[in-house]
Amino acid sequence: MTQSANVQLRPDQPNASRSLSDSDRRRLDRARTLARLLDSVYTVPYTPIKLGLDPLIGLIPGVGDAVSAALSLYIVWQAHKLGVRARVLAAMIGLVILDFLIGLAPVAGDAGDVFFKANLWNLRLIERELGQIEQSTS
Numbered sequence: 001m002t003q004s005a006n007v008q009l010r011p012d013q014p015n016a017s018r019s020l021s022d023s024d025r026r027r028l029d030r031a032r033t034l035a036r037l038l039d040s041v042y043t044v045p046y047t048p049i050k051l052g053l054d055p056l057i058g059l060i061p062g063v064g065d066a067v068s069a070a071l072s073l074y075i076v077w078q079a080h081k082l083g084v085r086a087r088v089l090a091a092m093i094g095l096v097i098l099d100f101l102i103g104l105a106p107v108a109g110d111a112g113d114v115f116f117k118a119n120l121w122n123l124r125l126i127e128r129e130l131g132q133i134e135q136s137t138s
Helices: 022-039 055-057 062-081 087-105 110-113 117-132
Strands: none
Touching: 022 055, 022 062, 022 117, 055 062, 055 087, 055 110, 062 087, 062 117, 087 110, 087 117
């Protein structure tokens, strides 16, 4: 789940050569920043495990998972504003719902949130859709 963003675009992929306006580029940058903050901002020392704020927010009793889901839906909203196709948006919403349901399970759900990176996955879906793969090692 924590793969780098070196994805190959297919020629038949929609919007593969789309150039982004300045406002769309800022929107995509906001989605990237939030996805990384929620899913991979810290590395657990002496391990390859990356940890974000999502599992930490999920520890807040009663509202943590809902707050985390709301932040994740902001990324989906940014994708909508960028013109991502409806079927990709539906897949993104499905990932947010799955992440929310995983987080609801006591203890195991919090551990599951560490390994299920819905926000980074959604970011990759946006980048593939727009043909805007950022070359990085994260």
